[in-house]
Amino acid sequence: MDSSAASAAAAAAAPVVLVTNDDGIDAPGLRFLVGQLVATRRFRVLVCAPDTDRSGVSHSITWRPALRCKRVDIDGATAFAASGTPADCASLGISGKLFDGLVPDLVVSGINVGNNCGCHVIYSGTVGGAREAFLYGIPSLAMSYDWVASQSSVNDLKVAAEVVMPLINTVMAEIKNGTYPQGSFLNIDIPTDAAHHKGYKITKQGRYMARIGWEQTVYKKPAVESYQTANMDVDSEKDSEVDTSSENDLLFKRVLVRRSYDEEEGDDIDHKCLVDGYITVTPLGALSRAEADVIPYYKACLSRDQDTFVAH
Template sequence: MASTAAAAAAAAAPVVMVTNDDGIDAPGLRFLVDQLVAQGRYRVLVCAPDTDRSGVSHCITWRSALRCKRVNINGATAFGVSGTPADCASLGISGKLFDGLVPDLVLSGINIGNNCGLHVVYSGTVAGAREAFIYGIPALAMSYNWVAGQSSVNDLKVAAEVCIPLINAVMVEIKSGTYPKGSFLNIDVPSDAAHHKGYKITKQGKYMARIGWEQTVYQKPSVESYQTASMDIDGEKDRDIDTSSANDLLFKRVIVKRSYDEEEGEDMDYKSLADGYITVTPLVALSRAEADVIPYYKACLSRI
């Protein structure tokens, strides 16, 4: 009887699915899953890329079949998938991969490197959450503001820990039927996660690590990919690239500068993150133009 009751309780537990863009072996994802399992209140699923897919935005795989391989993660049912974060979110919520089980909540992360401001456009982490949201599943994207030469893998563990109260609160709202369906959340944890100033609702700003190009020669990566998973981390090494032709010109991306509009206000995501807050930014899937440009374009069309 006891085992039957335990099985029934497990089946009734809220279902959380974790994905990311750093890959299923990334420590940010593993620490998050460990924390969720330790809670003892969730049924935990994992559907994440089998390799690092950072910076792929909302790219999807259309023509090729996805290869899914079961991965051993203690306390969770997990698959590594030969696709993008959006692919993984889509497959994971479809009911096809997990024997009809559809998650109550999708978590994407924890990413290495912030996803504030315009970085949201490039982020595979945000895309994983956005894909779930598009199909009606509540979702959170979570990132840690990694600083090269200062941050450590243990900081990712702390970042996972400080996100758990927010995850629990969101699940309570979902189960009570009071959670809003019009947005998903983009969460960024400050570099000093252990001494954060609390959660703060913020707006997406215009922060951006501006990218330029430099000509280079082939150099095999010398650090783990999960340590260079963000476009906003200094010292990123060259990725493995094809050097079959000696006549090829090789170019790499480099960070030219970081910029944001300081007049945006105190409630913008990057400024609040830099001030030490865990930023919680509601996002939607649509990219609408500012309302004040509509009359201009109407006038332009009227003259054609």
């Protein structure tokens, strides 16, 4: 076998990684991550990501309209921009329909601008993309960087992509060995000072949340300071380009009111560990279950209501 044939055979046998995100296919976090994956020469890299910023869309999907997909040039990868949500992109990417029958071994969603700790996983399109792959039996990782306005820079996203590569390599090795667990997917958050992180730490999802309020305003396009998107935990106070065409409408914008922090005890809560400088690795499942101790309460309430209804 000549060298070119050998190279082609090796490429065909390489593990396949699909990358998606919610910040859009042009986002630096995604581009740096793809660059790192390609540079290892270990993976066949596919990309299917939204054609525009779809931050905060959670696990929403496109139901009736057809998705428009356009090929995008990314060195070393086969890439498409799609008109759908992150969950759409993950679903299409693992279907075998977009990449000529090729189904990924692993889906990586990110790297997102802004952490996705605690309650933020409910809103996160980044997590939604990873969860969608998990629901269909494909191992998946959601990755986010704890961006701090006026402190973080685009280069920090590059560093974030570098520091998560050992974890991706480990997960892929477990997948290939048949030892990777099927019951969860991983939500990974990278600290603000990614270059000096304290290592990986397995954590539990806490209750951290950026509390949002509303203010009446006129429509303004958000300015971009270095790089930031509509993540709910990223401060964005600069506005420009007032749109006076909507002056007869009542317009309201979301504003950050406060951040509520973890109240749980323990040293393994996701946001606490992230702020302490760790790369947090939080296993998540598909379901959101209530605490077990509320079940007796609701059973008693329902029983009383039924008795009242029968009595009348």
